[in-house]
Amino acid sequence: MTAYSTADHVALVEDLRRLVASRLIDSVEILLPVEPALAALRERLRIDAEVWAAQLLGPDDRLASGVLARLIAALYPGDSGFDPPADWWRTPLGRVTARRLGHPTVENVPFAQAGAMLGITRQGVHDLVRRGKLTGHPAGGVSADSVRDRLAVLHASSNGSDDGSGRSGRGDSRV
Incomplete structure (x- = not known):
């Protein structure tokens, strides 16, 4: 993979933070409203989203593919194959998925x-x-x-x- 811009990295970090917070952490908060643990999860997400973005945009195709597989499995679980709507491909995560994997499934x-x-x-x-x-x-x-x-x-x-x-x-x- 070739270099990505800082803007690409920042947009991907924000997209990952938003997705993980809304699809995972917010759901945990509804079921288990224990504030100290949630604050720790949100802080961990703040850091991990930076790491994930660097891995997804970095030179290691195998690492990026593994990170994408874990993120898609966690963020979009289901019994059928991953079938995102057309507008998903315009999101930062959708764009990096298309560039790294084509279609993941x-x-x-x-x-x-x-x-x-x-x-x-x-x-x-x-x-x-x-x-x-x-x-x-x-x-x-x-x-x-x-x-x-x-x-x-x-x-x-x-x-x-x-x-x-x-x-x-x-x-x-x-x-």
């Missing part, structure tokens, strides 16, 4: 979901498949790995890294 995603992950329209996804920049999946839709790979190329080019295309990526707004 499926091999292929519908064109509309691929568009949400990439921040483009379904027609834009069709165009990228036609141009060979995304891979169609035999079962339908688009390979989730190809979405992840496309996001990695875009992220690298937006940071001025060479994506192998001969362009620096600066000023190139094409997905």
Whole structure:
């Protein structure tokens, strides 16, 4: 993974704090209103969200994947596979999940979901498949790995890294 901005880190920390507080700590507070323990949990969350964000945005893909798996399992439990709404992919956690994993639980995603992950329209996804920049999946839709790979190329080019295309990526707004 290439470098992320301070703004990316700060946004991810705030998103993680909000999600863990609202989905986990607030629920514990309703069931077990023991203030000293809750204050300790909130302080621990303040610190751990910084660590998680650094791990998610850092260079270690294996570590980031493990952290994402734990966070998604804890924050979005359920009997069925993780199936976030389209707007989730625009959140800081959704964006880093798409860049690191593609989709965490499926091999292929519908064109509309691929568009949400990439921040483009379904027609834009069709165009990228036609141009060979995304891979169609035999079962339908688009390979989730190809979405992840496309996001990695875009992220690298937006940071001025060479994506192998001969362009620096600066000023190139094409997905």
